[in-house]
Amino acid sequence: LANGFATGLPYPLIVAFPVLPTPHESIDDYGTWESELMTHEYAHILQFEPATGLARPLRWLFGNIVRPNMLLPRWYLEGQAVYLESQLSNFGRMRSQTAMAVPRALAEEGSLVREDISRLNEISIPDAVDGLRPYILGSLLWSEVAIRGGDDTIRLLNEDHSRRMPFFINAPPKRRLGLDYQQLLNEAYTRVIVRATAQLEQINKAGKFNSVPLPEQDGIAYRSPVVSPDGKQLVFISQAHNTDERVEWVQRPEVSGSFGQVKRKILFGGISINRASWLPDSSGLVFDKIDSIEYYYSYSDLYKYDFGSKKVSRLTKKMRAREPVVSRDGSKIVFVQVVPGGTRLAQVDIAGQNPIVIYEPAGPNLRISGPEFFSDNEIVFVEKPLNGAEQLKVVNLETKEVRTVLDTFKPAASPRMSAHGLLFTSGVSGLDNVYLANGDLSSARAVTNVSTRALTPEVDLLTNELYFSRLQVSGTRLHIANKIDWMDAAIIPPTVESLAENKFPQVEEDIPEVEVDRRPYRVLPYMVPRYWLPFVYFFPGGTYFSAGTGSSDPVGEHSYGLQTSYDSLSKAASFAGTYVNSSIRNLSITTSAASTSQYVFSADVNRRVNTGMIAGQFPLTLSSSKWFGELGTRFQEFELSGRKDSGLGAFAGILYKDVSQRGYQISPEKGGNFSLEHTYLFPHVGTLQYEITDFASAYYFSKWLPKRHAFATFFNATYAPRLRNTLYGRTTSAAVYSDPILANDMVMRGYPSGAFLGRTLLNANVEYRFPISYPYRGWGTKPIFTQRVHGALFGDVITADGFAYDSDRKSYFRTRTNHAFVGYGAEARVDLTMFYYLPVRFTFGIYNGADSRAGLGWYPFMGFSL
Numbered sequence: 001l002a003n004g005f006a007t008g009l010p011y012p013l014i015v016a017f018p019v020l021p022t023p024h025e026s027i028d029d030y031g032t033w034e035s036e037l038m039t040h041e042y043a044h045i046l047q048f049e050p051a052t053g054l055a056r057p058l059r060w061l062f063g064n065i066v067r068p069n070m071l072l073p074r075w076y077l078e079g080q081a082v083y084l085e086s087q088l089s090n091f092g093r094m095r096s097q098t099a100m101a102v103p104r105a106l107a108e109e110g111s112l113v114r115e116d117i118s119r120l121n122e123i124s125i126p127d128a129v130d131g132l133r134p135y136i137l138g139s140l141l142w143s144e145v146a147i148r149g150g151d152d153t154i155r156l157l158n159e160d161h162s163r164r165m166p167f168f169i170n171a172p173p174k175r176r177l178g179l180d181y182q183q184l185l186n187e188a189y190t191r192v193i194v195r196a197t198a199q200l201e202q203i204n205k206a207g208k209f210n211s212v213p214l215p216e217q218d219g220i221a222y223r224s225p226v227v228s229p230d231g232k233q234l235v236f237i238s239q240a241h242n243t244d245e246r247v248e249w250v251q252r253p254e255v256s257g258s259f260g261q262v263k264r265k266i267l268f269g270g271i272s273i274n275r276a277s278w279l280p281d282s283s284g285l286v287f288d289k290i291d292s293i294e295y296y297y298s299y300s301d302l303y304k305y306d307f308g309s310k311k312v313s314r315l316t317k318k319m320r321a322r323e324p325v326v327s328r329d330g331s332k333i334v335f336v337q338v339v340p341g342g343t344r345l346a347q348v349d350i351a352g353q354n355p356i357v358i359y360e361p362a363g364p365n366l367r368i369s370g371p372e373f374f375s376d377n378e379i380v381f382v383e384k385p386l387n388g389a390e391q392l393k394v395v396n397l398e399t400k401e402v403r404t405v406l407d408t409f410k411p412a413a414s415p416r417m418s419a420h421g422l423l424f425t426s427g428v429s430g431l432d433n434v435y436l437a438n439g440d441l442s443s444a445r446a447v448t449n450v451s452t453r454a455l456t457p458e459v460d461l462l463t464n465e466l467y468f469s470r471l472q473v474s475g476t477r478l479h480i481a482n483k484i485d486w487m488d489a490a491i492i493p494p495t496v497e498s499l500a501e502n503k504f505p506q507v508e509e510d511i512p513e514v515e516v517d518r519r520p521y522r523v524l525p526y527m528v529p530r531y532w533l534p535f536v537y538f539f540p541g542g543t544y545f546s547a548g549t550g551s552s553d554p555v556g557e558h559s560y561g562l563q564t565s566y567d568s569l570s571k572a573a574s575f576a577g578t579y580v581n582s583s584i585r586n587l588s589i590t591t592s593a594a595s596t597s598q599y600v601f602s603a604d605v606n607r608r609v610n611t612g613m614i615a616g617q618f619p620l621t622l623s624s625s626k627w628f629g630e631l632g633t634r635f636q637e638f639e640l641s642g643r644k645d646s647g648l649g650a651f652a653g654i655l656y657k658d659v660s661q662r663g664y665q666i667s668p669e670k671g672g673n674f675s676l677e678h679t680y681l682f683p684h685v686g687t688l689q690y691e692i693t694d695f696a697s698a699y700y701f702s703k704w705l706p707k708r709h710a711f712a713t714f715f716n717a718t719y720a721p722r723l724r725n726t727l728y729g730r731t732t733s734a735a736v737y738s739d740p741i742l743a744n745d746m747v748m749r750g751y752p753s754g755a756f757l758g759r760t761l762l763n764a765n766v767e768y769r770f771p772i773s774y775p776y777r778g779w780g781t782k783p784i785f786t787q788r789v790h791g792a793l794f795g796d797v798i799t800a801d802g803f804a805y806d807s808d809r810k811s812y813f814r815t816r817t818n819h820a821f822v823g824y825g826a827e828a829r830v831d832l833t834m835f836y837y838l839p840v841r842f843t844f845g846i847y848n849g850a851d852s853r854a855g856l857g858w859y860p861f862m863g864f865s866l
Helices: 033-048 055-062 074-087 097-108 130-149 152-161 171-177 181-205
Strands: 003-007 013-017 221-227 233-239 245-251 265-270 276-278 284-293 297-306 311-314 321-326 332-339 342-349 356-359 367-375 378-384 391-396 402-405 412-418 421-426 433-437 444-446 454-459 466-472 475-481 533-539 542-552 558-567 572-584 587-600 605-619 627-640 643-658 672-686 691-701 710-719 756-773 784-806 811-815 821-834 838-849 857-865
Touching (some): 013 033, 033 074, 097 130, 171 181, 221 276, 221 454, 265 297, 284 321, 297 321, 297 332, 412 454, 627 672
Antiparallel strands (some): 367 378, 391 402, 433 444, 587 605
């Protein structure tokens, strides 16, 4: 996938994936992709670098972690980089009619001003604008800055912020431009609304175009409709807030009925599905997706879905194939193949074998997309040259001759053959509309006149309805236009200028050849510590202080972390260090050592635990990234009341992970994970000689529940019957101090922390989780933003072969596993973004420890977790 990122920690680093973008991405309008990608990312490196004023001596003291501008909001950093990528090339998102269609849609529907400065920072608001906010809308703000103060104001503001306290960011723009950032954004929006209103008047004068959306589209993107050869079925690609791409299927209700009249079914899903193509007998589909192979790698390959067996099978392997189309006789598949520095047109037989290259562009950075059979032996496709003006071409499969067609309709995209001729989209007027070409591809006429963007057209074989995707504020929606509205109408879309008012200059993009400085890759220079980070945390009855550092090499083969800490309750220091080596394929080796002072609050005793471990984690199957195994050796020493006990042993474990949370979900709604680990301490090595088995699991369930409601269940167990000193066993926590998406601690709400100690502990938690509200609201540039408010009803239970703490008598009493302790209550949880980047959850609860001896009865709780 086309991507890149930049960071200043632990050192300035750019990671770039030089794959050309697909036609459906917001970064689609590019010229020389690598140049624009590196311009954007290098802008971040320069943003992060300044440390002036008070920050300068702090950097001398703490190292390069002192980078004040890394704490600026996303709209500042990403919006500025988008502005610069557009200014320093002839493309970029501010020059893009694809990207600028988003603010035009917002302006048309009157919701642009709702996107205030606080919402611009967020990339997790689960709507159609989603992660585009800081990039596209943020760039409008920086265009306003440049219009008012000139481009040099960008540099001056970067320097201003590098000498100021973080999160108080409005003084610099007010001093230089007389407006704070919200006011600058308001002015930018005013310009956009004025220009968008004038453009909408132009579009409406050219003729009203009628279309209606397909019913029940509550996701964020719907595109690429394709009617089956027998005319009875329709498939298209969709994406919801919490899913990857999916292929949805509709069966025609009657001979002349519309596909828009019936409910749809999801056939399958996958990462980056670009296209689905029917087999000639309508019995199945060929499609592309990205999937893991041999555990370590991900490739885009071709797959087949069979309607008879309802199964997906892989056709190609490691071919970097995308956008397939099946020939009319069903004998071959033509597709786009990603190659280093570009793409090419290739072909395999229907079984995915015998690959051949059909056409390879002359030069790097040239993108091919949208292949379509124009005839039995000709493929029409789109080629994107370095000047960015995509053009339609036709290649003959027998002679390999290539010709350019419809040369005046640039940029062009999404060719699709129909009974009426070749449909395609073009932005020749400044907006993407659907066009219908004549028989010899010498000319075409517009059949839509939309105000935002139209793409991926298709014609119903039986009803002659036009299906296409249309950008709206609610998302990219599938629309239907009746025959009279698209075939018989005389439509000439007006020429529309760019929505961005800033007039960017034309840039000479003559990139000189340079001699590459090739050096052997050396790890050690990257591993030198470059910072240390202090941390202070206040908890009931005490204070926790820590300092840490760490580093890793750019390719992630080696990493380490070091930490020292002190807490006022134990009045002792703790130390920890971890090193991870991932240089061996399919094996990650972790070495760690720690000496930790633990205060058992309810018993008023200190317990020091010294540990050392070497362990390897590896996939159990190369076809799945869900199952892992681990093997290792562990040393542990307990020191309690002047006595030391130690042991050395080996352990083995198995882990399963299949859980995620996205979009409007307030909790994972399906799947789960578990881990099972057994440790054996060698006899006659130290004083500790026992075996211990630990099990932890989580399972999530939402079927038949109201939308976004879920049951979350956790079960944890530890079993060490030969453990001599129970105080060396596991204990419990009085609350959930970290979000248990992947695992859960031994939690007993309504009881003190450390209330239970045991050789054997069996702990279960059940929560019914439900949404309360989705504010998605902030307060200007203040570094706090409310995401979601949700609640939970819970029940906790534990049995212990060990001890429980009597809060009244302040002493432990003996327990057996035949007695269960119960806690229950309710929680309200508020999910926030703090300091522009940090996800924080505040929990407000009412707990009841039901056991009369160990429980605390009803009491309120308030806490937070990351």
